[in-house]
Amino acid sequence: MNKLLSLIKENDADTLPASDEQIARAELALGLTFSPEYRSYLQSMGVVSFGANETFGLGVKDTSFLNIVSALSDFRSFANFPHSLIPISDIGDGHYYMYDNANREVVTIAVPDMGIKFVSDNLESFLINLLFRE
Numbered sequence: 154m155n156k157l158l159s160l161i162k163e164n165d166a167d168t169l170p171a172s173d174e175q176i177a178r179a180e181l182a183l184g185l186t187f188s189p190e191y192r193s194y195l196q197s198m199g200v201v202s203f204g205a206n207e208t209f210g211l212g213v214k215d216t217s218f219l220n221i222v223s224a225l226s227d228f229r230s231f232a233n234f235p236h237s238l239i240p241i242s243d244i245g246d247g248h249y250y251m252y253d254n255a256n257r258e259v260v261t262i263a264v265p266d267m268g269i270k271f272v273s274d275n276l277e278s279f280l281i282n283l284l285f286r287e
Contacts, residue, residue: 154193157277160285166203169212171195179211182222184236188257190276191239203284209240231265238262242283250283252276 161168171179176195180186187195199212200219213219224240237255244250247264250272259273273279 154197154277157281157284158197160281161198161201161203164203164285166201166284168197168201169199169210170197171199171211175211179222183225183239185239185254188254190257191252191254194276194280201280201284206242206284208242208280208284228264231267233267234264235262235267235269241280250279 160166173196176187176192179195195211198208198210200210201208207219209219209221209224211221216223218224221239228234228238228240229236235253237253238251238260239254241250241252241259244261249262249264251260251262252258253260257274257276258271259276259279261270261272262268
């Protein structure tokens with residue numbers, strides 16, 4: 154995540170890194186063990202806001218719409234929502250970028266029909282492109 158962290162600093166993007174306690178609570182609440190890649194994102198950035206783009210994560214209030222635990226309680230109310238998906242960003246019109254924690258890849262999902270498409274197998278590269286269009 155070094156290149157992403159460098160771009161965040163260069164561009165003065167806002168982050169709220171998550172504590173180890175917040176991460177452990179989220180894993181327990183969600184019934185997941187975060188991949189090393191996703192855990193690194195949470196510890197280093199938590200959530201990121203730059204321009205019109207913002208990412209889901211931890212480090213924000215539990216009631217924030219950007220909090221993955223809060224957001225996933227809504228997503229998991231849909232029938233057949235995959236348990237391993239974690240929201241990254243809202244694309245609009247019921248489409249979301251999600252991190253597939255089981256397969257360690259980024260996908261898009263359409264809610265409520267659950268159409269899923271592969272986007273990237275590298276979270277850092279994906280976030281760089283999403284936030285900074287590089």
